[in-house]
Amino acid sequence: MELQAVLMAAGGGSRMTDLTYNTPKAMLPVGNKPLIWYPLNLLERVGFEEVIVITTKEVQKMMSTDPKVKVDVKMKLDVVCIQEDADMGTADALRHIQQKIKTDILVVSCDLITDVALHEVVDLFRAHNATLAMLMSKAHEFTETVPGQKGKKKTAEQRDFVGVDQSGQRLLFMANEADLEDGLSIRKSVIRKHPRMHIKTGLVDAHLYCLKKAVVDFLSENKSISSIRGELVPYLVRKQFSKTTNSEKIKDDCEDQTQKKSDKLFISSRDEPLLQRAQELSCWNDHRGDMSEAYHGGKLRCYVHIMEQGLCCRVNTLAAYIEANRLAPKLFEEPAVHPSSVISERCQMGSDSIIGALCQVADKTSIKRSTIGNSTTVKEKVKVANSIIMHGVTIEEGCNIQGSVICSNAVIGRGADLKYCLVGNGQRIEPEASDTLTFMYCVKTLHIY
Amino acid sequence: MADSGVTDGPEKKEDIERAKNEGKELSKEEKQRLRKEKKQQKKSKEKKDEKEKEKEKKSGGSTATAPQAQPSTQKAPPAVPAPVSNSVPASEPAIPADKPTKSKAELKAERRARQEAERATKQTKKGEPGQQSATGKPKAPPSELQPVVKRLPEHVQVDDPDVLKKLAKKLERQQIPLRSDYGYKVSLFSHLHQYSRKAPPTQQLSIPSTVIHPAIVRLGLQYSQGIVAGSNARSVALLHAFKQVIRDYTTPPNEELSRDLVNKLKPYISFLNQCRPLSASMGNAIKYIKKEISNIPSQCKEEEAKSKLLNNIEWYINEKIILAAKAIAVSSIEKISDGDVILVYGCSSLVNHILCEAFDKQRKFRVIVVDSRPRLEGREALRRLVQKGISCTYVLISAVSYILPEVSKVFLGAHALLANGYVMSRVGTSQIALVAKAFNVPVLVCCETYKFCERVQTDSFVSNELDDPDDLIVTRKGKTQLASWQQVASLGLLNLVYDVTPPDFVDLVITDLGMIPCTSVPVVLRVKNVDQ
Numbered sequence: 001m002e003l004q005a006v007l008m009a010a011g012g013g014s015r016m017t018d019l020t021y022n023t024p025k026a027m028l029p030v031g032n033k034p035l036i037w038y039p040l041n042l043l044e045r046v047g048f049e050e051v052i053v054i055t056t057k058e059v060q061k062m063m064s065t066d067p068k069v070k071v072d073v074k075m076k077l078d079v080v081c082i083q084e085d086a087d088m089g090t091a092d093a094l095r096h097i098q099q100k101i102k103t104d105i106l107v108v109s110c111d112l113i114t115d116v117a118l119h120e121v122v123d124l125f126r127a128h129n130a131t132l133a134m135l136m137s138k139a140h141e142f143t144e145t146v147p148g149q150k151g152k153k154k155t156a157e158q159r160d161f162v163g164v165d166q167s168g169q170r171l172l173f174m175a176n177e178a179d180l181e182d183g184l185s186i187r188k189s190v191i192r193k194h195p196r197m198h199i200k201t202g203l204v205d206a207h208l209y210c211l212k213k214a215v216v217d218f219l220s221e222n223k224s225i226s227s228i229r230g231e232l233v234p235y236l237v238r239k240q241f242s243k244t245t246n247s248e249k250i251k252d253d254c255e256d257q258t259q260k261k262s263d264k265l266f267i268s269s270r271d272e273p274l275l276q277r278a279q280e281l282s283c284w285n286d287h288r289g290d291m292s293e294a295y296h297g298g299k300l301r302c303y304v305h306i307m308e309q310g311l312c313c314r315v316n317t318l319a320a321y322i323e324a325n326r327l328a329p330k331l332f333e334e335p336a337v338h339p340s341s342v343i344s345e346r347c348q349m350g351s352d353s354i355i356g357a358l359c360q361v362a363d364k365t366s367i368k369r370s371t372i373g374n375s376t377t378v379k380e381k382v383k384v385a386n387s388i389i390m391h392g393v394t395i396e397e398g399c400n401i402q403g404s405v406i407c408s409n410a411v412i413g414r415g416a417d418l419k420y421c422l423v424g425n426g427q428r429i430e431p432e433a434s435d436t437l438t439f440m441y442c443v444k445t446l447h448i449y
Numbered sequence: 450m451a452d453s454g455v456t457d458g459p460e461k462k463e464d465i466e467r468a469k470n471e472g473k474e475l476s477k478e479e480k481q482r483l484r485k486e487k488k489q490q491k492k493s494k495e496k497k498d499e500k501e502k503e504k505e506k507k508s509g510g511s512t513a514t515a516p517q518a519q520p521s522t523q524k525a526p527p528a529v530p531a532p533v534s535n536s537v538p539a540s541e542p543a544i545p546a547d548k549p550t551k552s553k554a555e556l557k558a559e560r561r562a563r564q565e566a567e568r569a570t571k572q573t574k575k576g577e578p579g580q581q582s583a584t585g586k587p588k589a590p591p592s593e594l595q596p597v598v599k600r601l602p603e604h605v606q607v608d609d610p611d612v613l614k615k616l617a618k619k620l621e622r623q624q625i626p627l628r629s630d631y632g633y634k635v636s637l638f639s640h641l642h643q644y645s646r647k648a649p650p651t652q653q654l655s656i657p658s659t660v661i662h663p664a665i666v667r668l669g670l671q672y673s674q675g676i677v678a679g680s681n682a683r684s685v686a687l688l689h690a691f692k693q694v695i696r697d698y699t700t701p702p703n704e705e706l707s708r709d710l711v712n713k714l715k716p717y718i719s720f721l722n723q724c725r726p727l728s729a730s731m732g733n734a735i736k737y738i739k740k741e742i743s744n745i746p747s748q749c750k751e752e753e754a755k756s757k758l759l760n761n762i763e764w765y766i767n768e769k770i771i772l773a774a775k776a777i778a779v780s781s782i783e784k785i786s787d788g789d790v791i792l793v794y795g796c797s798s799l800v801n802h803i804l805c806e807a808f809d810k811q812r813k814f815r816v817i818v819v820d821s822r823p824r825l826e827g828r829e830a831l832r833r834l835v836q837k838g839i840s841c842t843y844v845l846i847s848a849v850s851y852i853l854p855e856v857s858k859v860f861l862g863a864h865a866l867l868a869n870g871y872v873m874s875r876v877g878t879s880q881i882a883l884v885a886k887a888f889n890v891p892v893l894v895c896c897e898t899y900k901f902c903e904r905v906q907t908d909s910f911v912s913n914e915l916d917d918p919d920d921l922i923v924t925r926k927g928k929t930q931l932a933s934w935q936q937v938a939s940l941g942l943l944n945l946v947y948d949v950t951p952p953d954f955v956d957l958v959i960t961d962l963g964m965i966p967c968t969s970v971p972v973v974l975r976v977k978n979v980d981q
Contacts, residue, residue, distance in 0.1 A: 002657035002666070047655025106656075119651050126651075126663070127670040274689045274766070282682035283796035283829045284675055291836045 001103050003122070003210070005048045008090050009036055009055035009110035010082055015317045019407065022425040026059045026110045027066070028321065029373055029390055031328040032338075032356040034066055035315055038113045038328070040073045043106075046118045050076045052100060054093045055110075056084045089226030091219055098220045101213060107228060109207035113324050114312040115331055116206075116305075124169060124303040125210040128286075128295075129275075132215070132236050132302040134171070135206040136162065137312035142319040144326070144386070147404050147420040147437065163199045164304060170286070171302040172197055174237045176230070189241045193296045194287070205229060206312050233302075240300050318422075322405070325371050325388050329354050338374075356391065373408070396431070487570055494566070553869070553905055604726055605912050608640045620723070623716035624660045626653035628723045632918050635941040642726070643915040649673060650724045664693040665717045669724035678826075680864050680900060681770055681798045684730045687721070688762050691738060695758050699751070706754050707745045714739070726914050729865030729873070729902035737765055769899040773961035774799055777895055778806040780959050781860070784893060789814040789857045792885070794846075795875045796826035796833075797862020799895050804860075805837050815839070817856060821846040821877045823920040823944060846877050853888045861950075863896040868974055869905045870952035870967040872896075876909075876945045882954035891956045894967075898960050901974055909948040918942035 013025030020028070026036040036059070043051055055063075060079050080097055082088055088096070090107070106122070116135060125133035161184060163173025172194055173186060184199070191197070207229060215236070225231045285294045295301060311331065315324045329336070329352075336351065337343060341359035348366040355361065356374035365382045372378070373391035382395050386403045389395070393406050396414040403420040406412065410423045413431035420437045423429060606612040607630070620627050631645035650669055651658075658666045668690040671677040677686045691714070698713065700706045718735060721727065727735075741761045745754045781803045785791065791814055793800050804816060816839055820827025827843065834841050844852050859881065865873045872878070872894050885892050906912060921942050922931045934940050952967030962973060 001659075002663035004657075047659075048657065049659075117652075118656055119649070119654070122656050123649060123651055123670055126667040127674055127676055129667070274685065274692075278677060278682050278686040278689060280682075281679055281685060281798040282677045283679045283798070283826045284677070285829050285832070288828065291832060 003048075003104050003106045004101060005043050005051040006094070006097070006101075006105050006107045007036070007039055007043075007051050007053045007055075007110060008093060008107065008207075009053055009059055010084075010088065010093065011110065011316075012084075013111075013316065016321060018318060018422050018424070019321060019405070023408070024056065024059045024062070025315075026055060027062045028315070029371075030113065030315065030321070030324050031332075031371060032354055032373055033328075034062075035113075036063065036110045037072065038331070039108045039110055040075065040077075041332075042112075042114065042116075042118065043108065044073060044075050048075060050078065052078045052080060052097060054080050054082060054097065057081050058084070089230075090228040091225045091232050094216055094228070095219050095223070098216055101216050104213050105211050105216065107207075107209045107211060109314070111315040112206055112208060112313075113315060113328055113331070114206060114208075114307075115310050116208075116307055116312060121208065121305045122210060124305055128301055128303060130210075130301045130303045131212045132171075132233065133210040134233070134302075134304050135208040135307065135312070136203045136304055137206055137307040137310075139202050139204045140323075142323050144319070144322050145403055145420055146319045146322065147422045159201050160203065160205065161199055161201055162203050162304070163197045164306070165194045165287075166196045166198070167286075168198070168306060169303050170194075171237055171304045172240075173199065174234050179234075187241060189243070193241065193290075193292070195289075200306075203306065204312065204314060206307075206314065209233070236300065237302050240298055240302055318405075322388065326352075326369070329371075362397075491566075491570075495563075552907075602912075604642060604722070605640055607642050620719060623719055625716055625720045625723065626650065632935060633941050634915070635943045637910055638913065638915055638943065638945075641913060641915050644673070644917065645919065646674065646917045647919075650720070661717060661720050662690075662694045662697065664690040665720060669721050672721065672725040679796065679798055680728050680730045681897075683728055684734050684899075685766060685770060687731050688734060688738075688766055692759055692762055695755055695762075698755070705747055706749075706751060707743050707747065710742050711739055714742075729904070730897075730900045733899050733902070734765065738762065769897060773897040773899070774802050776961040777897065777959050778803045780964055781893070781895060782807045782810055782812065784858070784957075784959075785812050785814055787813040790817060790855050791815070792817045792819060792852070792856045792859045792881070792890075793830060794819045794827070794859075794861055794878055794881050795821070795824070796830040797895070799897070800860050800862045801830055801833050803895060804834060804839060808837055808839050815841065817842045817844065817852055819844055819846050819849055819852075819877075819881060823916075823923075824875075826875075846880065849881055850884050850888075853884055853890060856885070856888075856890050859885045859890055859892045861892060861894045861955075863894050863900060864947060865900050865902045865904075866894075866896050866958065866967075866970050867906050867949065868901075868903050868971050869907070870955075870970050871906060872950040872952075872955055872958075872967070873902075873906070873947055874950065876948045879909075879948045879950040879954070882950045886954045892954060893957045893959055894950075894955050895959045898962055898973060898977065901970060901977070903974055906949055907951075909945070913948075914946040916944040916946050918944050920944055 009026040011025055013020035013028075016025075019025075027034045029035075030038070036053075040051065053063075060081055063077075063079070078100070080100075082093060082096060090109075094101075094105075094107070104125075114135075114137075116137075121133050121135050124130060159177045161173065161175050161177070161180070162171070163186070164170060165172055172190055173184075175184070186197070209228060215232070219225060219232070225235065279294060282294075287296070311327055313320060313324045313327060315321050336353060337349070337355045338357040338359070340357045341355050341361070343349065343355065343359075343361045344363045344365075346363040347361050348368075349355070349361075350368040350370075353367045353370045353372070355367070355372045356376065358375045359372055359378070360376075361367070361372075361378045362380045362382075364380050365378055366384070367378070368385045370384045370387045370389065372384070372389045373393065375391055376389055376393045376395070378384070378395045379397040381398045383400045383402075384395070385401070387401050387406065388404075389401075389406045390408040390410075392409040393412070394410075395401070395406075395412045396416075398415040399412050400417045401412065402418070404418045404422065406418075406423045407425045407427075409426045411428045412418070412423070413429050413433060415432045416429045417434040418429070419435070421435045429435075603612055603616050617627050628642075628644055628648070628650050630643050631648065632643060634641070634643050650673055651666060654661065654666065657663070661669075668677070668686055671686065672683065677683055694714070694717065695710070698706075698710060700709060714735075718727070721731075738758075738761075741758060745757065749757070777799060785807045789812075791804070793804070793816060807814065816834055818827045818831045818834070818841055820831075820843065822845075831841055831843050842852070861872070861874060861878055861882065863872050863874045867873060872882075874894075882892050904912070918934075919942075921944055922929060922934070931942070934942055955967045958965050958967055958970070960973070965973065
């Protein structure tokens with residue numbers, strides 16, 4: 001077997017608590033499908049037959065009852081539950097399932113929505129015998145107004161500095177702004193080997209990693225690493241150029257113990273000398289201009305595939321969630337209106353709206369650029385624009401909803417006028433309410449006129 | 450040879466007798482006229498032979514060549530067609546069925562026929578030229594020759610839609626995605642595949658690959674991207690991948706390892722062929738492995754059989770590649786004297802090895818590395834030699850005639866050595882050999898015996914490899930002139946990989962069996978076949 005897929009679905013959605021305080025992130029509806037459906041669909045399309053899903057008990061229960069996950073996903077899902085309060089990082093989760101892992105792994109996060117050609121990432125992993133191959137994408141500015149946020153000012157996102165070589169594929173440097181104190185410091189050994197480096201900041205990490213099995217074994221011995229993205233990846237990128245990997249001196253026994261841990265990362269095949277010989281006989285080199293052999297003789301290599309075009313979205317903030325709802329329907333070809341819903345003829349529906357199953361939309365409504373979830377009732381003379389309405393919502397007559405997110409089972413009273421609001425689960429908006437840019441999710445509703 | 454005229458038709462006998470009887474009555478003018486007629490007929494017969502040869506090349510070897518051979522032998526005394534046609538089928542089966550070999554047998558047949566004709570006409574000085582040879586005879590030989598028709602390999606028949614359909618069916622059966630050709634192909638080479646590097650063979654494969662072993666997928670990718678390039682490297686990498694396949698193989702129930710494993714390898718080989726056409730050395734390695742697998746006795750246990758196979762592979766690599774390189778280095782070092790200026794072309798692992806060994810043995814020489822676009826492999830050769838400490842000069846192939854007056858020897862590597870003594874190597878090698886011959890500089894080709902191949906080729910058109918045409922596009926000062934070459938209807942980009950060098954330009958071939966002239970290659974092949 002070549003690769004095993006691991007889907008990380010235990011995340012809490014810490015950056016969008018307004019949405020996730022009731023529904024776990026993995027089950028948030030995006031385009032009327034649960035968020036976890038998207039990476040599962042990606043893996044299935046590409047040809048995986050089995051996926052190990054690491055998640056919480058709650059999500060597991062919801063997954064087993066959700067028709068989308070049960071019916072649409074034909075792969076065998078091996079669900080591993082971890083405690084919600086254990087505060088496990090992604091690397092800790094990998095350590096937890098180390099026994100199940102028999103070969104190289106492909107780690108995907110549940111909040112990734114993308115249409116990338118996965119073979120481009122995996123080809124880098126295969127062709128160069130890499131230890132790590134990851135996917136990144138050019139970030140897009142979010143243009144929609146986010147409900148609940150007054151003004152356009154976003155909190156300063158911590159930037160990621162990613163250094164790649166001239167070909168744009170080899171990963172030379174990775175650091176987050178939070179870890180850098182004064183400035184960017186790049187080791188001399190890196191510059192000596194790769195004098196031309198492109199440093200990019202506008203990239204989104206898709207959290208899709210191909211890792212060698214040796215890395216998982218390494219993790220099981222180094223228990224200090226708890227996050228793949230935050231600690232493991234920068235560690236591997238740094239280790240490519242560390243002195244010990246490239247020196248071939250014979251080490252004595254006392255150093256052997258520490259070396260053995262990291263040496264495990266370097267052995268790529270049982271017939272290492274034969275592979276080495278094939279590389280020596282080959283007249284190919286990955287760089288020009290200095291006297292070193294291919295890959296500078298380094299055995300640990302990290303590669304990145306940077307997507308220029310196409311959709312790659314990580315749904316971990318509210319703005320990303322709204323953006324995803326806008327873009328995700330383009331990924332699949334289901335009819336915009338579910339056949340089981342009842343739409344009256346005098347309803348004006350835009351072509352980029354989606355209506356879920358078992359909905360009832362009455363006369364004289366206008367629905368533009370919106371997503372309406374399953375079992376929602378929309379009464380007469382309602383205007384819905386640029387909004388996301390989740391499942392089981394009831395919208396009474398004469399409402400005007402713009403740019404808002406209405407969570408499941410909410411009830412919007414008659415004549416309410418909501419602009420850029422976020423209504424939490426099961427909330428009731430009183431009739432004739434008029435709100436702009438508010439959150440309504442606590443038990444006591446806030447009215448701001 | 451008087452006997453040869455015995456089986457004549459009765460007409461000819463009468464003519465000859467009449468001529469002999471009336472011989473004294475023939476005047477000198479008549480004798481001259483007869484001699485002129487004979488000469489004209491000889492010429493027209495030779496022209497006919499050439500036309501037939503051209504027809505053969507164009508039609509690519511069909512059964513038509515067999516009956517066409519007959520008219521050429523009609524002029525000769527009729528007894529000759531019988532022995533000739535008997536010898537032709539005998540020689541043809543001896544040549545293996547892979548590549549077009551009719552040309553060699555045809556040439557032999559025609560040469561023999563012509564010799565017999567000349568001998569016969571010398572005897573029958575006064576007789577009329579033997580036009581009325583047995584017309585009944587030619588009908589018998591074609592039926593003997595027809596069953597011995599050779600099949601052309603698929604990879605040189607890409608412009609034939611039937612062949613493509615067959616290939617597509619075969620790949621579908623083996624569940625391997627078909628790689629589609631890319632771009633406009635120059636008409637002379639439209640019978641070859643041309644793939645693009647931007648459309649990798651793994652596009653339609655599932656991840657994780659279940660049909661094809663992951664080691665083979667990795668190998669195919671490395672071939673198509675050029676990460677493993679060079680005849681020796683490709684063979685070693687192939688054998689390494691096969692070792693992993695054999696390790697992971699388990700015999701299904703009710704199957705025998707010796708038969709099932711060979712069947713398992715077939716789709717892998719098709720896949721590798723789709724990634725990049727197999728080289729001659731890879732072909733020989735695959736033949737060896739298949740033979741070893743089929744030779745495993747059926748009562749052998751699986752573990753034992755697998756370890757035996759792995760040892761065989763190790764032995765093959767050790768003996769045919771590593772030790773052979775050492776032996777060739779030892780022989781070549783005798784040929785390198787102090788003060789030599791050696792010219793090398795491109796990056797041949799064997800030639801680099803030889804030069805490094807010679808440098809270790811304290812020979813004083815300097816090297817001129819000749820390089821060519823688009824691969825620019827010479828840079829890698831240059832790096833390896835300079836790293837060792839050898840003083841090098843670097844030129845492009847356009848400067849070869851300027852630099853040759855300084856050169857004392859030319860060392861060339863080979864991709865394969867063909868059975869008629871031609872050397873198949875990186876495109877540009879024949880040019881270097883030609884110019885070196887013009888300057889009277891000795892050309893030495895270094896080649897291991899496992900690269901010897903039973904194919905026969907006299908030109909670089911029939912069978913070659915077309916690389917990605919986009920490699921020829923270069924960006925200088927921010928401008929890419931050829932960026933939209935596909936839109937220009939009359940423009941075609943051709944990126945050839947190999948060419949063949951005739952044996953007249955090669956002075957010596959250094960192999961692990963010793964130093965042999967180019968024409969001794971068929972002898973080595975025959976000896977190898979006998980051994981096996």
